[in-house]
Amino acid sequence: MPSTGEASKRDPAEATLGSEDPAADPALAVRGLTKRYGDTVALDEVDLAIDGGEFVAVVGPSGCGKSTLLRVLTGLEERFEGRAAVDGVDVRDGGSDAVGMVFQEPRLLAWADVRENIAVGLPADVDPDDPAARDRVDGLIETVGLDGFAESRPGELSGGMAQRVSLARGLAYEPEVLLLDEPFSALDQLTKYEQQDNLLDVWRERGATVALVTHDVEEAAYLADRVVVLGGQPGTVETVVDVEADRPRERTDEALLAARREITDALGV
Ligand SMILES: Nc1ncnc2c1ncn2[C@@H]1O[C@H](COP(=O)(O)OP(=O)(O)OP(=O)(O)O)[C@@H](O)[C@H]1O
Numbered sequence: 467m468p469s470t471g472e473a474s475k476r477d478p479a480e481a482t483l484g485s486e487d488p489a490a491d492p493a494l495a496v497r498g499l500t501k502r503y504g505d506t507v508a509l510d511e512v513d514l515a516i517d518g519g520e521f522v523a524v525v526g527p528s529g530c531g532k533s534t535l536l537r538v539l540t541g542l543e544e545r546f547e548g549r550a551a552v553d554g555v556d557v558r559d560g561g562s563d564a565v566g567m568v569f570q571e572p573r574l575l576a577w578a579d580v581r582e583n584i585a586v587g588l589p590a591d592v593d594p595d596d597p598a599a600r601d602r603v604d605g606l607i608e609t610v611g612l613d614g615f616a617e618s619r620p621g622e623l624s625g626g627m628a629q630r631v632s633l634a635r636g637l638a639y640e641p642e643v644l645l646l647d648e649p650f651s652a653l654d655q656l657t658k659y660e661q662q663d664n665l666l667d668v669w670r671e672r673g674a675t676v677a678l679v680t681h682d683v684e685e686a687a688y689l690a691d692r693v694v695v696l697g698g699q700p701g702t703v704e705t706v707v708d709v710e711a712d713r714p715r716e717r718t719d720e721a722l723l724a725a726r727r728e729i730t731d732a733l734g735v
Contacts, residue, residue: 491554493518493675498548507700523686531701566641572632574620587638606634687725
């Protein structure tokens with residue numbers, strides 16, 4: 467289960483991969499991860515371990531390799547140096563099938579309506595026409611605040627609405643590990659706050675592990691147990707900030723403001 471405000475104290479580079487005791491493996495782990503695109507070094511010797519049930523945010527300047535880190539963990543990048551594992555299984559060996567990913571771009575099927583687009587995220591062995599599956603999808607439509615739009619196609623949605631469909635699709639799978647790449651960046655402030663709280667509810671209810679990439683320092687501090695600050699190009703871990711605020715959190719909590727200061731200091735802004 468997620469912690470309830472106790473910030474993690476563990477050094478991100480401390481946990482090892484390939485432990486003989488599988489129960490000791492972190493939910494997400496990279497060790498000595500270097501990723502190159504031609505002459506561009508996107509990530510350089512990155513070490514990071516995220517425990518089961520932990521909520522970790524990753525922030526850093528544009529181009530420091532945040533999306534690349536998630537792409538490696540989902541198995542979308544095959545060529546890299548070092549190791550990356552989900553639930554102790556190396557991503558090169560297929561990783562874990564309990565991973566859900568929400569991309570920065572909604573990537574919806576243009577010809578399918580909202581319900582069908584969300585149903586794409588259901589596990590492969592679930593029949594989308596099954597009443598229980600339809601209920602699950604309808605529940606997700608409600609969760610992301612899209613009641614009344616189940617029959618709409620992507621072309622009829624705003625950018626923020628499309629992004630919420632994408633989030634619901636990522637949740638349809640009921641993943642144990644959820645990787646989110648700036649899922650709220652296109653939302654207006656009020657909807658963003660609502661969706662952040664929805665995500666916290668999902669995380670708490672499911673005891674999921676979450677790694678969230680964001681540019682939004684306030685969002686990172688409000689949501690995460692730990693905030694990993696990537697810096698530079700190539701991306702390396704600058705520092706890891708523990709967020710010491712109790713949950714449920716007040717957005718004005720002094721501890722969140724302190725965490726935000728630490729993060730912005732590390733970012734040099
Ligand atoms: N497919 C690709 N081919 C070539 N270079 C790439 C590719 N994908 C990413 N890069 C490069 O790798 C570096 C890291 O990119 P990445 O998208 O991971 O950064 P980011 O921190 O997520 O950026 P942003 O915050 O702007 O989304 C950048 O220099 C980028 O230009």
